[in-house]
Amino acid sequence: MPIWGWIIIGLVVILIFIFFGIYNSLVRLRNQVKNAWAQIDVQLKRRHDLIPNLVETVKGYMKYERATLEAITKARTMAQQATSAGPAERGKVEGELSTALNRLLAVVERYPDLKANQNFLSLQEELASTENKISFSRQFYNDAVMQYNNQTQMFPSNVVASITGFRPGEFFEVTVPEEKEPVKVSFADQEKS
Amino acid sequence: MWQQIRSNRIRSVFLVIGMGVLLALLGYFLGLYFAGSGELGLLIALMIWGIMTLVGYFQGDSILLATARARKIKPEDHPRLYNIVEEMKIASGLEKMPDVYIMDDPAMNAFATGRDPKKASVAVTSGLLQKLNRDELQGVVGHEMAHVRNRDVLLMALAAVLLGSIVVIAWYASRFFIFGGMGRTRRSSSSGGGGIAMLIIMAVAILLMILAPIFAQLIYFALSRRREYLADASSAQYTRYPEGLASALGKIAGSTEQLKSANNATAPMYIINPFRKRGMTAQELTSTHPPISERIRILRAMGGASYADYSRAYQEIRHTTKMFIPEAALAAVGSVSLRQAQPEAPEKSEVLQRVRETNNALWNAHNYRTITCACGTRLRLPPTYKKPEIKCPHCGRINPV
Numbered sequence: 081m082p083i084w085g086w087i088i089i090g091l092v093v094i095l096i097f098i099f100f101g102i103y104n105s106l107v108r109l110r111n112q113v114k115n116a117w118a119q120i121d122v123q124l125k126r127r128h129d130l131i132p133n134l135v136e137t138v139k140g141y142m143k144y145e146r147a148t149l150e151a152i153t154k155a156r157t158m159a160q161q162a163t164s165a166g167p168a169e170r171g172k173v174e175g176e177l178s179t180a181l182n183r184l185l186a187v188v189e190r191y192p193d194l195k196a197n198q199n200f201l202s203l204q205e206e207l208a209s210t211e212n213k214i215s216f217s218r219q220f221y222n223d224a225v226m227q228y229n230n231q232t233q234m235f236p237s238n239v240v241a242s243i244t245g246f247r248p249g250e251f252f253e254v255t256v257p258e259e260k261e262p263v264k265v266s267f268a269d270q271e272k273s
Numbered sequence: 274m275w276q277q278i279r280s281n282r283i284r285s286v287f288l289v290i291g292m293g294v295l296l297a298l299l300g301y302f303l304g305l306y307f308a309g310s311g312e313l314g315l316l317i318a319l320m321i322w323g324i325m326t327l328v329g330y331f332q333g334d335s336i337l338l339a340t341a342r343a344r345k346i347k348p349e350d351h352p353r354l355y356n357i358v359e360e361m362k363i364a365s366g367l368e369k370m371p372d373v374y375i376m377d378d379p380a381m382n383a384f385a386t387g388r389d390p391k392k393a394s395v396a397v398t399s400g401l402l403q404k405l406n407r408d409e410l411q412g413v414v415g416h417e418m419a420h421v422r423n424r425d426v427l428l429m430a431l432a433a434v435l436l437g438s439i440v441v442i443a444w445y446a447s448r449f450f451i452f453g454g455m456g457r458t459r460r461s462s463s464s465g466g467g468g469i470a471m472l473i474i475m476a477v478a479i480l481l482m483i484l485a486p487i488f489a490q491l492i493y494f495a496l497s498r499r500r501e502y503l504a505d506a507s508s509a510q511y512t513r514y515p516e517g518l519a520s521a522l523g524k525i526a527g528s529t530e531q532l533k534s535a536n537n538a539t540a541p542m543y544i545i546n547p548f549r550k551r552g553m554t555a556q557e558l559t560s561t562h563p564p565i566s567e568r569i570r571i572l573r574a575m576g577g578a579s580y581a582d583y584s585r586a587y588q589e590i591r592h593t594t595k596m597f598i599p600e601a602a603l604a605a606v607g608s609v610s611l612r613q614a615q616p617e618a619p620e621k622s623e624v625l626q627r628v629r630e631t632n633n634a635l636w637n638a639h640n641y642r643t644i645t646c647a648c649g650t651r652l653r654l655p656p657t658y659k660k661p662e663i664k665c666p667h668c669g670r671i672n673p674v
Contacts (some may be wrong), residue, residue: 215612216363
């Protein structure tokens with residue numbers, strides 16, 4: 081065989097190696113994204129589990145906050161029904177739950193007895209920590225998604241990605257509608273009463 | 274994000290190799306001098322190193338935790354600390370939750386151990402738990418978690434073992450030299466011939482004996498200081514709140530207590546040098562840690578929370594153009610914004626709460642049982658208490674155990 085024949089064979093072999101190298105790194109990044117998403121899922125579930133406990137503890141003290149408590153229970157049910165949805169959809173539902181929770185925690189300021197309750201204090205630590213864990217796992221997830229997306233969009237890995245069907249991942253943001261709202265509401269209520 | 278860790282690791286590996294070369298040279302020349310065979314010396318040096326490495330690899334973390342008198346805690350013993358460690362575990366993307374330890378010591382310090390990220394431990398002193406708020410504690414734990422994540426723990430342990438081997442060999446050789454040197458010189462003079470060669474070997478051996486431990490120490494310190502900066506940068510990136518770590522370092526620097534259970538070999542494992550004296554500026558070259566004030570100033574000058582921000586602040590404060598992290602690695606990560614401080618209860622009631630929490634954790638870690646009487650009195654029962662009930666000394670009620 082002439083010399084250029086060997087060269088072509090060599091090049092093809094090298095290309096195949098590069099192709100599978102890129103493919104493997106894409107798979108690794110996609111798995112990282114999946115893992116990170118599972119982490120978020122665990123923390124969101126944990127939050128859902130904490131809420132009935134919280135409502136139960138708070139109920140005895142807050143006789144006049146039925147609406148707030150109902151809103152939180154409703155938001156939780158909504159969030160639980162959306163557990164199999166995609167990141168964007170879940171972010172919206174969880175955002176509503178966050179709003180309801182914030183509203184409740186703002187209202188708590190008016191009940192000094194409740195703030196001294198040992199049970200409530202430990203629940204508050206759990207809630208605060210779960211919120212943190214959600215935001216940290218979101219942080220890690222979004223970093224992973226960005227890394228993965230960069231790989232699927234940049235040359236030459238985008239060629240491999242489009243041939244083997246790697247789609248860019250979705251970012252996860254907990255969208256809190258009218259973020260300033262809970263504070264305003266609690267002040268307004270206070271002035272009325 | 275992983276790229277700068279890799280490039281840093283390569284640099285660190287070179288430093289460790291440098292220490293290994295020192296050890297080999299020391300062994301070779303001492304062997305040549307004492308036994309007339311460099312290979313034999315090399316073999317003995319490598320054997321000492323090998324044994325120490327094996328012990329360090331498999332038992333290192335438990336030895337370290339035992340000498341620091343750290344006690345393992347369960348999640349319910351100190352929920353806040355445990356939660357913070359878990360938060361940082363999530364932020365750093367560590368696969369497995371590290372074990373959490375408390376050291377009963379009023380000094381403020383913390384360290385991490387574990388030969389790989391799957392088997393790590395984080396230990397903090399009770400003094401730290403009592404004096405830091407949530408954000409600050411998070412910054413410190415983030416720093417320790419970064420040591421685990423960047424595999425500093427393994428690297429520093431390997432370096433510490435190398436350093437230890439060099440020190441041990443040089444020490445024993447110097448004893449031999451003083452007390453057994455006479456016989457050796459007599460024999461060599463009787464054999465005649467290669468007297469000059471012998472003299473050169475002797476000179477090199479003595480020089481290495483004196484200088485190798487010093488050089489090894491300097492390399493070790495350089496290695497350690499670099500990892501501290503990187504861990505600070507990672508902590509800021511994990512928490513998105515460099516002010517937390519900065520203010521924690523400030524508080525730690527302001528405290529005067531020295532850690533009782535630290536020694537020279539374990540010093541680099543801690544978040545700050547446990548031996549520093551207050552008011553004394555550390556000698557740049559012979560410190561395991563960069564000066565705290567500088568670390569704080571870099572953290573406060575960050576403006577964002579990414580590695581790029583840290584790198585920029587590092588250049589600014591240290592007046593250097595040297596990149597802290599290679600440019601290529603920085604380009605891969607986009608800008609990272611800061612987050613808000615966490616709401617805290619008024620500082621005074623918070624401190625009381627923290628002290629209580631910490632005490633609870635310590636009692637629990639020592640296997641004491643806690644019973645709260647109906648009158649509000651808390652009774653601590655030692656693990657040796659076997660009776661089925663206890664009378665409350667305050668109100669006289671009988672409580673079941």
